[in-house]
Amino acid sequence: xxxxxxxxxxxxxxxxxxxxxxxxxxxxxxxxxxxMTPAANGSxxxxxxxxxLVLMTxxxxxxxxLIMMTSFTRIIIVLGILRQGLGTAQTPSNQVLLGLALFLxxxxxxxxxxxxxxxxxxxxxxxxxxxxxxxxxxAKPLRxxxxxxxxxxxxxxxxxxxxxxxxxSPDAIPxxxxxxxxxxxxxxxxxxxxxxxxxxxxxxxxxxxxxxxAMGMMMLSPMIISLPFKIMLFVLIDGWxxxxxxxxxxxTV
Numbered sequence: 722x723x724x725x726x727x728x729x730x731x732x733x734x735x736x737x738x739x740x741x742x743x744x745x746x747x748x749x750x751x752x753x754x755x756x757m758t759p760a761a762n763g764s765x766x767x768x769x770x771x772x773x774l775v776l777m778t779x780x781x782x783x784x785x786x787l788i789m790m791t792s793f794t795r796i797i798i799v800l801g802i803l804r805q806g807l808g809t810a811q812t813p814s815n816q817v818l819l820g821l822a823l824f825l826x827x828x829x830x831x832x833x834x835x836x837x838x839x840x841x842x843x844x845x846x847x848x849x850x851x852x853x854x855x856x857x858x859x860a861k862p863l864r865x866x867x868x869x870x871x872x873x874x875x876x877x878x879x880x881x882x883x884x885x886x887x888x889x890s891p892d893a894i895p896x897x898x899x900x901x902x903x904x905x906x907x908x909x910x911x912x913x914x915x916x917x918x919x920x921x922x923x924x925x926x927x928x929x930x931x932x933x934x935a936m937g938m939m940m941l942s943p944m945i946i947s948l949p950f951k952i953m954l955f956v957l958i959d960g961w962x963x964x965x966x967x968x969x970x971x972x973t974v
Contacts, residue, residue, distance in 0.1 A: 789900055790863060792829045792870075792972050795911040797822040799968060802915035806922040807955065808948050825965060829972050836862040864891070867903040870910075870972065875902040914971065918964065922951050 787793055800818045813821075827834075841859035844850040850858065868891050876894070879902045880886070888894050929950070930943040954960075 787826070789904055790867065791826050792907075792968075793822055793826045794904060794907045795914075795971070796825050796968055798908070798911035799914050799918070799964065802912075803918055803964060806915075806919045807951055808922075808944050809952070821965075825968065829969055830866070833862045833866050860896075864894075864896075864899065867899055868894070870906060871899065871903045872906045872909070875905045875909075878902070878905075910971065914967065921954065925951050925954065 797818065800822060804813065804818065837859045840862070841850070841855045844858070845852070845855035876898070879898045880888075883898060885898070926943055926947050929947040933939070933941055933943055933946065
């Protein structure tokens with residue numbers, strides 16, 4: 722990985738080791754949690770391997786890696802604004818939205834994770850690749866996914882902030898520059914999609930508010946009257962399928 726600093730390699734190693742955990746658990750000896758050392762007097766000394774300690778430490782970065790380097794950001798923002806547009810307060814709940822966003826993320830990122838498993842994890846577990854080579858192989862599909870979703874203007878902005886004029890190839894873009902540019906592009910795209918989703922709900926709110934004003938019911942909240950109409954409209958057009966399908970198709974893997 723040309724230009725990839727240590728923090729970026731750590732994130733890729735984290736993804737690599739996390740995806741490799743089920744395979745390592747089924748293959749004894751690949752990742753021994755506890756080692757036993759016989760002493761001279763016949764006793765035995767047990768110690769936890771450094772690999773396990775490092776793995777448990779970097780696992781704390783997994784939520785950040787999942788949010789910042791996958792499709793999760795765009796999905797959860799759109800779903801959150803959709804809930805606000807419907808005016809249903811805490812329905813669906815945060816747990817439901819987070820679970821839906823997580824599984825939709827796994828669905829969208831499945832080709833990327835499959836390629837990481839095929840190109841990096843399997844050769845690494847078969848001892849055909851070293852750690853550095855496996856990390857580089859795992860980074861390529863993830864880098865390709867983020868580059869496709871990232872706007873050139875965002876890359877240029879962060880490159881200018883880092884005093885970089887340009888890059889010879891996409892592989893030369895460091896992860897410390899690519900990740901913030903990718904997140905910025907995801908935020909822009911998420912708000913663009915959310916804007917289009919909110920327009921029909923805004924029209925309903927305006928119509929209901931105008932009717933109530935014309936009838937002199939100024940003390941009655943338009944949100945109370947418009948909520949059933951917005952829910953009915955959303956159900957009639959099969960809104961959940963449209964929103965989730967649009968989100969899934971908005972990513973080019």
